[in-house]
Amino acid sequence: MSIACEFDYVKPTSWKAALEALGKEGAWALAGGSDLIAWLRDGAVQPEVVVDLKGLPGWSGIEKDGSALRLAGGTTFAEVLENEAVKKAAPVLWEAAGMVASVGVRNRATVAGNVCSAVPCCDAGPALLVHGAVMEVRTKSGKKEIPIEQWFKGPRKTALPKGAIVAGIRLPAGGGKQGGAFAKLKRYRGEDLAQASVAARVDGRGNWRIALGSVGPVPYLAERTAAVLKGCKAPDEKLLAKAAEVAEEEARPITDIRASETYRRLMVGVMVKRAAALAAKRLAGEGPEYGLNCMEEEAE
Amino acid sequence: MKTATIRMKVNGDWRRAEVRSGDTLLEALRGRLGVHSPKEGCGRGDCGACTVLLDGRAVRSCLVLAVEADGREVTTVEGVGGGKMHAVQEECIARNVFQCGFCAPGMILAAAALLAKNPAPTAKEVREALAGNLCRCTGYEPIVEAVLAAAKRMGGGRDEATKDAKFAKGKKGGGKK
Secondary structure (H helix, E strand, O other), X not given: OOOOOOOEEEOOOOHHHHHHHHHOOOEEEEOOOOOHHHHHHHOOOOOOEEEEHHHOOOOOOEEEEOOEEEEEOOXXXXXXXXXXXHHHHOHHHHHHHOOOOOHHHHOOOEHHHHHHHOOOOOOHHHHHHHOOOEEEEEEOOEEEEEEHHHOEEEXXXXXXXXXXXXXXXXXXXOOOOEEEEEEEEOOOOOOOOOOEEEEEEEEOOOOEEEEEEOOOOOOEEOHHHHHHHOOOOOOOHHHHXXXXXXXXXXXXXXXXXXOOHHHHHHXXXXXXXXXXXXXXXXXOOOOOOOOOOHHHHHHO | OOEEEEEEEEOOEEEEEXXXXXXXXXXXXXXXXXXXOOOOOOOOOOOOOOEEEEOOEEEEHHHOEHHHHOOOEEEXXXXXXXXXXXXXXXXXXXXXXXXXXXXXXXHHHHHHHHHHHXXXXXXXXXXXXXXXXXXOOOOOHHHXXXXXXXXXXOOOXXXXXXXXXXXXXXXXXXXXX
């Protein structure tokens, strides 16, 4: 069960050196390692060189950036959970962070790494989508910004140019009130990959964003579902049912080892209904605090 | 660099190890340094048997490259009590919470890391902190109970937390010392 392939390991302390090292053929970036090291063990990736990004200046930390919040590239899910400002500015991301794998994984796994690995079930994807996050990317030729809506290109494929590094993730604070919820369907409580996930966010003017994960090749915004709810800050049962119906149509799941296509599709409807109801309640200052398994507990 | 010499502070002592760049921290601890308490269960971060504390945080040592731990502090169950038994260990022993014991080192470290951060956890918080540590023998409840009792004994625990642990009813909460 050891890692069979031989590779070089470097830990650059400047962005220039890191970008140079990553520009070479066979170079892989290492942040939290929770995906990469499992892939190395499986033999799924066989790098010439592993470039550890944790020595980079400004690699960790969460700070205010004007009215936005900026997570440095190396921000872990544990650091998100420990940060009150994230809970306030991006509560759906905060709630999703608590459902990523387990404490031991969250202590190392990074938010940026999660969306760079870009597996369809990544928990950060739908959450960043409803918050309209912007990926700050550094390349050899400079910096560029990629909106999260344009980030995911396919399973394990992103808009990140080859050899580039995600230096940070900007979360627009948006101002004003908001309510949100993250629903993750798992085979059991505790740690599991999502069978389906739904992120929902509504602002004080009744603008909705709904994002789906694990029910398509990439996490994506369910725009038709959001359109059903548009303008309504407190959707009633009838409207929620309509949104659920549209979400079932908008989901594009497959059958795999974790769930069947039909089960996923039907559950997306249920989850959209519950997540939107919870988001609306929270917008109104009601409903349970952001946290773990809120929806299951409400339903019990 | 395909091999390297790394230095880690393991349970308080600086140790040196020759490692391949593909060696995991788990392999370095077990294979090079003779620290056998972290176990390899799944080898991919799902089971928690390989949990160690890296600079005080619980991590999966099977998902850390040994070279990443260079210059850092690693604590295993041998060192978690700082030369004596940790309250979690004592409560686990007093209640005989483990059967085969394979998950025990990871479970104890995950619990110790929780209590260091949150001295008065609720039963829900304990369950969440241990959710990534799989135990195939016990059904978890005695372990949760032991952690709550340890919190109480360490001076942080709360009464209602012990009460809301299922199966804790009717038993003494420990913490009498």
